[in-house]
Amino acid sequence: MSYFSDAWNWLIASQNWHGSNGIPIRLAQHLEYTGLALIIALVIAIPAGLAMGHLRRGGFAVVTIANFGRALPTLGLLVLIFVLTSGSILSWLIPLVALAIPPMLVNTYEGVLGVDRELTDAARGMGMTEWQILRKAEIPVALPLILLGVRTSAIQVVATATIAAYIGLGGLGRYIIDGLARDEYNVVAGGAVVIILLALAVQGLFTLLRRVIVPAGLRGQAQNS
């Protein structure tokens, strides 16, 4: 098992925990990029999904965006925008945001759509405003799915940020890209392990978050997270 012993040796080597190329700094960078992209995507996708779901409009567009997002090769998008924007901050932010939007958008839209139409009609009949219906009925019911969407986006952005090291972004991907370039396989191995652990941690974090945020009565809705 030389792979895992290489990875382990690299992980416990103290020089890898210090300095500008140390694991803490790289991890912090990685989280920073991920967080920034997620917040921007969140601000765009959630209101859009809520609005479309509430109005029951734009289903075709949402599905198309979802399909397109699935078909779009990440690496291609990264290098294309990198070449087109000639290396500004946008060169990595645009692809990360673009890939983070579809899961959140689809899940939010579908979550709101999943609210019984008779329930909203009844609410309207009782004189609730559209905003009240959204806040009191649709968002709570949609919450489990919205959370799942955010989780999916988060996992995706964590992974894509790794690939973005290829176009010069910092973060954990540096270990992999630089390690591959210099044939330092222990660095590559260690980096891969850290990235896998990060992905699983994100997954676990959202599972916990769901326990806290989602009302118990609705948890059955998106059981498998």
Place this chain on the structure above:
Amino acid sequence: MITFESVTKRYPGGTVAVDALDLEIPDGQTMVLVGPSGCGKTTSLRMINRLIDPSEGRIMLDGTDISTVEAPRLRRGIGYVIQQAGLFPHRTIEDNIATVPLLEGWNKAKARDRARELMDLVGLDANMARRYPYQLSGGQQQRVGVARALAADPPVLLMDEPFSAVDPIVRSSLQDELIRLQNELHKTVVLVTHDVEEAIKVGDQVAVFYPHGKIAQLDTPQHLLGSPADEYVENFLGFDRGIRRLAFFSAGQLDLETGTVLAADTTVEAARAAAQRCGEPWVLVTDGGNRQPQGWFAVSDLDRQPDRETLGSLSLPLAPLGHTFQVGRDSLRAALDATVLSRTGRAAGVDGDGRVVGITTYERLRAAIQTAEQAGLDGNPDQPAFREGRTTPEAQQAGADDAAEPAGEGVRPS
């Protein structure tokens, strides 16, 4: 014969759905379980094919405890029809119907032949054989459901709210169809419904359930309507049970007026004489040859017409005939209905070919109802009762008798 021997079903959580039920379901009859929603009808039914197992007690089928029979084998001998039909969406109509024969190991050609036969039996067009369920209406799907349940010719047929999901008109025609089928097939049918009308219409025996899994009354429909066991049953049956009960007495029991049924070539003079002899204010005009009823003349109008003219040649307009009832087939309820609706307070009874047998009036109805009630209360419960729309041998006989004795013949001018 299906026998429930103090069967209890307790669901996890403590609901007692069926409480010490004793029930005998005789062969070849339709037993209807009726009661409010949640009273344990479905549970009782599904214990018969072991979709649910009783908590206590046992169920015998022809003397065998069903819990000793392997469930799939038991089920293949019991047809089962449910509200949503439950057709296999991925199989054509004929393959749906052939399901159990195929399970039983018939070869495909034979099973399909059988399917076609059954489609014919339940009134489905043969060109639907290759369609898929989604291409059929709800009523048609339900017919397929019945055909599928009957495919392997099981002696027992269980039906759980089989007609509840279709609109009232289709429902009524499906009920008629079931009655017709049962006339031919004489299966042991157990049918669950919450609809009293349906229970009364299709049941040979009706078991009315209390809300909590006990039987309030088990009786024939006419006895149920005639003498409900308690206030609960009476309320459950609804308010107009007196009139509904008339559906169980044959219009053949009416003593019909024949003296004022007159052919169109009768003279006005003869018509007046006939009316006077019978003490009737109206005469019924039929066309000469085959005694089809045409309409009514008031005797007071005839007084002003020339004596020698025939009824058919008068320019006087006929009062409309109104509804007729068929003597051998319809009930006193139908005869009463036709009479109530008629402008003349009279209705014509006809035979199977539409020829007039005689006329009924309120008076004659009242007399018939009185006799019938008397006979009904004193009557022998084992005797097959009259059922509207069903041809029992006696009813057919009665129709034939009526036809053999031409009405109004005597007043023809010679």
Place this chain on the structure above:
Amino acid sequence: MSWAWQNRDQIGHLLASHLYLALLPVLFGIVVAVPVGIMCVRWRWTWPPILSLTSIFYAMPSLALYLVLIAYTGLTDWTVIIPLTLFSLSVLIPNVVDGLRSVPPPVKQAAVAMGFGATRRTIQVELPLAVPVIIAGLRVATVSSISLVSVGQLIGIGGLGYLFTDGEQRDFTTEIWVGLILIILLALLFDGLLVLARRWLTPWEARAPRQERRRVVQVALRGANAGVKGGSI
């Protein structure tokens, strides 16, 4: 575009290898997922652990998995095919299970009441009725797989992904565009083929493109594979 025409031989090779790398995992995936799915429905206790496994595989970044595998498979096609197979499984297994469970209760009840045993019911009723849902899952798995292969280019095995790294090094946008467009077209093509396969395999379903689109969305939403492409990049 004249560049693409001049280099059609090389692009053709890349395309063939891309398809091979993308489709083989989906094929492996479906061959394994159907029996595993049946098992999970038949013996319910096997489902929770398998579900946990699939959601772990789903979350794994594929690049990281490629790198782990290099140590064992060297720089061969298997280095890419194995992680993509795991990804396909993580999409397909929950989907097969869902499909098998999606049979309407009255239909299932009718089957039981007619005397179908459990195994016969699964194979003759539940499996055929699950086909539309399974194909919806296949669509998601296939499209994702076609786009994910290109990431393998970072370890030198990426089919059309070569056009991305090569284009980047030469600062040549056309090449990148060609790669992007070809991959998207391939994804659309196979997506369309699967839609046709669905129609051909399930003549009992009413033609309902809307329902079909929704079904794919539902797959994407479904549990472990919630979202669009998920973590396997």
